[in-house]
Amino acid sequence: MNAQTDAVGSDIKGYMRGLGEQARQAGRDVARAETGVRNRALEATADAIYARRQQIKDANDKDMEAGRSNGLDSALLDRLQLTDARMGAMAEGLRQIAALPDPVGAIRDMSSRPSGIQVGRMRVPLGVVGIVYESRPNVTADAAALCLKSGNAAILRGGSEAIHSNQAIAACIGEGLLVADLPETAVQVVATTDREAVGELITMDDYVDVLVPRGGKGLITRIMEGATVPMIKHLEGVCHVYLDSDANPDKAQRVAINAKTQRYGTCNTMETLLIHETVAPELLPAVADALAEHGVSLRGCPVSRDLCARVGEASDADWDSEYLAPELAVRVVADLDQAIEHIEAHSSRHTDAIVTENWSKAQRFLREVDSSSVMVNASTRFADGFEYGLGAEIGVSTDKLHARGPVGLEGLTSEKFVVLGNGHIRE
Secondary structure: OOHHHHHHOOOHHHHHHHHHHHHHHHHHHHHHOOHHHHHHHHHHHHHHHHHOHHHHHHHHHHHHHHHHHOOOOHHHHHHHOOOHHHHHHHHHHHHHHHHOOOOOOOEEEEEEOOOOOEEEEEEEEOOEEEEEEOOOOHHHHHHHHHHHHOOOEEEEEOOHHHHHHHHHHHHHHHHHHHHOOOOHHHEEEOOOOOOHHHHHHOOOOOOOOEEEEEOOHHHHHHHHHHOOOOEOOOOOOOEEEEEOOOOOHHHHHHHHHHHHHOOOOOOOOEEEEEEEOOOHHHHHHHHHHHHHHOOOEEEEOHHHHHHOOOEEEOOHHHHHOOOOOOEEEEEEEOOHHHHHHHHHHHOOOOEEEEEOOOHHHHHHHHHHOOOOEEEEOOOHHHOOOOOOOOOOOOEEEOOOOOOOEEEOOHHHEEEEEEEEOOOOOOO
């Protein structure tokens, strides 16, 4: 049993249900708080992060030291580390979320009915949001801010590798809540690294209204297998770019190179490149050469291998692989129909793009590709809440109910019908 579990006690179930009860009560207080009050909590939290930056750095140093001792790879250590610049960005992110429009209480589509009543819809908080995430401590501040701004309470369970960093940031959030006269229990960071806590959180239907898992495929799969609470999630990002026969060659190369190389480890990075057979003889070698300059290795279908010596042999598994690395699957297709068929068979429904100057084909692609983001002549790397004008995002959903695509403040709310009358009765 670790130090954090000792502080919590051996009754993990009781501890987690206690968090749930407190979150449910605090959620009501947050939901009815005025926008200015919630914004004040975010601004005060940003101030606290700046004031406590040395304490946060000291806590993060403990996590980094433990991470090195436990053999975390360089990519994970990079995500774990809180530099001065990252702490500054974390505080600035809180202020940016405070400046966003408040979705709570907005009424739309108010209309008069033949009976004389007026009917519309009001946007309301979801209630209590449970978030399970890995590595990045800045998610603690980001997730807390998005939940508070949208009128929700939050229970946050970060990765064990970031326990000290997360608790230090949690102290700043608590300070911000107190400044705004909101209950500290509106945002609770689970104080144990015991995995039993996750098992309890994802089954606390009485207290948690929605789960948001953020992490690798393994984490999300485990949560999907055990959760009884509804989720906002995506499992993986197998994203495609299709270079059509009517593609502008310069645009095609720019989009394909950026979609793969701008960042490798993100869920909106291209993992499969599809190219129409009429343009592949010229376009594929050019794209392959440019990708080679970035160190990207290619594996593809027999036609693509015949056209370009840089392309190795692809296995069946490659078409379903989220590499998150400088690796790319390539397939030459006969036409738009075959491209859409391939995407239908292998896409993870995250983000898929077409490059073409033919608007009829573009419209077909937009209509028929069933992904949460579908793009024309643009890199898949734009599939992001900030780039979409949401201000920030809590994650990406590839599900079709409630929220789909990057999930910002509005995705953390729901709607209820509101009816205005003047003593009306139904005859």
